[in-house]
Amino acid sequence: MAQISATEQKGMQQIDLTSLNIQQLSTLKQQLDQELNVFQESLTSLKMAQGKYQNSGETLEKITPESEGADILVPLTGSMYVPGKLHDTNNVIIDIGTRYYVEKDIEAAKDYFQRKTKFVTEQMEKVQYIGIEKSKIRDAIVEIAELKMAQQQQQQS
Template sequence: MATVSSAPAPGMQQIDLSKLSIQQLAQLKQQLDQELNVFQDSLQTLKIAQQKFVESGESVEKITPSTKGKTILVPLTGSMYVPGTIADTDNVIIDIGTGYYAQKDIEGAKDYFKRKVQFVTEQMEKIQAMGIEKSKVRDAICMMMEMKVKAQTQAQAAATS
């Protein structure tokens, strides 16, 4: 357990924790804590994006020929809406990112949002796997730090008696 190997994760290397000082272990732990916080923030951002794509897909599902001519609220910003009327139930304009929009038929829009949800979910799974690996490394570092502190305390107790 003194050696932590993260061979499956690219960009990580094998380190013999028992050869590191307590200060080096603390620095390594701090770095891993920061990386884990970044992973948590990324997961939160992806979760929000995933939810928006799911909601957009559900909205497209509700557009049917019977909704033609009905009044809806059209979002201008995140908190401002204006009334509008559904004129075309065969095509929709979707936001594809960074201020770009595309016209799609209903099935194309459903497929687009389904693919986006799938892509974001895959990215979330990758980040979660990296986070789990980093957490295991962090736990091993904490255990080694505890062992070194305990050994140091015992050595000091032996020296004083």
């Protein structure tokens, strides 16, 4: 996941919205609408990721040394299970992405999921913040476009 920043970057320039014509304003608004859509989608997938990490973290709480040897059902496919026994309650294997998995002990695994949840939550906050900023700009554009349209009508009549 990319780091997202709301700070001004090189190459950005300030434009006075009132200096644009209606056509330009509507193009800009369309662009912003598209961007806002993307942000909404990112938020949804981030929320899903957050849920998965939290869920995995909570599941770890249930793996204690006392549960060693406990009967479990191992899913072979989505609809088929075989009975098994919990053999190792000290380590779990975690998917860290790009098809790599690592073995971690319970404490390290908890730490991993906490870190991930924190990371995703931070990204969500950033996206939310930028989203709010962008929709403010969008509102401003709509307002100015309406103003310009009213002016035009007045001139015509």
